[in-house]
Amino acid sequence: MPSASDRTRGPGLTTLLRLAGLLVLAAAVLSFPSVAANPFILSVGVVIMSYAVLATGWNFVGGFTGYMSLGHAAYSGLGGYATALLIIESGLNPWLALCLGALLTALIAVPVGIASLRVRGASFVIVSIAFVLILQLVFQSWGEFTGGSNGLRVPRPFGPDVLRPEQHERFFYLHAAVLAIALLAWWLIDRSRFGIGLKAIREDEDKAQALGIPTFTYKLVAFVVSAFFTAIGGGLYALWFGYLDPIFQFSILIGSYMVLMSLLGGIRSLYGPLLGALVVGYSVEFFKNEYGDTQFHLVATGLLLGLVVLFMPDGVIPALAALLRRFRPQASSIREVTQAELAEQRESQESGPITQGAKR
């Protein structure tokens, strides 16, 4: 009886390829600031990295559990405001404020998670949108504390002698470091027992529960971790951009960018959100630069999201991987297959006399 983790090919080559890919990726990211032609390009790079951090943060709950949060802008916004207010009100060190702000946001996410995760998906989505709408209301009206609609100026973490291009470069590396930590955390969870439990919830929550997975606790932990990383991303962005406005911080559009990026790249893959952030972030910045802030963004985002949902719900990476797999020997592992794929396999096995198991 072959075990589920058996592979038809040795792991050596794949691991080597993966390591090489990782090195190339790291080199590309690290050398970007020196290659960037001018400070503007560099600032676009920072924005894209920020999107990548947010989308990867989103993917802790969206990718593992399949619960799509449309209101994750709530946590990036809270992270930004918490960081800014901690610096302004209590004079904390900016980096300490960033970490403390993210922890506070994670703490706020606990009751929200409890309220929204006790039942299945529909309530979760409703709460996720409602939460970002309520935060927008509160932060706009509560003028004396949050600056209200006038916005909030965030003190710079670096002294006045650090010029703007230098700032961009430092923040680019900071974002890259946070992204690396988030990716590492995602990878570790992906390989853990906890991660397997989460993925079981994604594929079939009833069966996962029947197998003894504490579904509610698992979902809640994944949700809080996701809120934490999203808040770090929001806080870092606030420190870089230096200005917060409730309309833009708690905007439905930012939340939908996170979903679109992750979904386009592929929510089941480690690098999916990063790839999505590159594509979507670059196009968003390109259109903003070419056509300014028009309603066209909404239409384009909406159309793209609709197309991805209808025709490519698993994202680009799985689609490309499937294309590659056609040229490879067929894998026999069932570790990473969806219910739909299993059903397909079952049907093809029932119709064909030679099953994959018999081939081995």
Place this chain on the structure above:
Amino acid sequence: MSLFVQSLVLGILLGGLYALLAAGLTLYFGVMRVVMIAHSAFLILAAYLAWVFARETGLDPLFSMVATVPLFFVLGVAIQRLLIARLRPATLTMMSVLLTFSIALVIEGLLGYVFTGTQRRIQLPYGGADIEVAGVNVAVVKLIAFGLAALSLLALYLVLTRTRFGQALRATIQHPEAARLVGIDTERTAGYGFGIGLATAAVGGTALALDSTIYPSMHWHWIGPLMAIIVVGGLGSIPGAAIAAMLLGMGQALLQIPLSTTWAQTIFYVALFVTLMVRPQGFFGGRLAQRF
């Protein structure tokens, strides 16, 4: 005291409109397990159509419903048959949310593109008129809006309880497999259910255009409260949605006395959180709501 009664009457009038729209929203959920985020975007679209109609023809905006209600019904059927039905059943709830969300973004963007973000308002000859009811002054337009909502809800109620189609629809909501077993074409019924849901948005939008200033991004201020209402009432339960809408509408109007308009709106979100903490299936929800 008179301020209290005045607010109460206003709350009831507002609650009527909420009730109609929430009934539509909960209907989609009932027939397809879909949270239709674009519901309020279609509401604003209907309001804009009423505004354009009144501006171009000079007729009363209420007549625009002759066109918008059938149009929205057909659109609703088309959305269900052409888009929602294509999604994989295993991930239907989540993916349909994203799909309807993207429809909402497209509608908002197109409205902003065509009509710009400027706030619009229909000028009516009776726009400023008041009527004294039970000792309080009520704007005529609000009464008309309430009357429209109440009539539509009554019609919806009669269709659901008195016709064969209504029975089929309720059977589809309660147990799709069993409904198929007794010979109901649940696919087609679900499509019509979607159409009816969207038709409520057409009526609601026209009513809204009578006494509100409209702008493209306004639909976010409606979808939040409406979603809260259907959770409080119990997902999929039309009477539950209507009752919750009335109560929360009155609550909002009464809270506007001590608080500002913005803070009074938070009652919906507070009610949403409290409901999910205390009774996640909602207060009037049946078996269906317990699983979502």
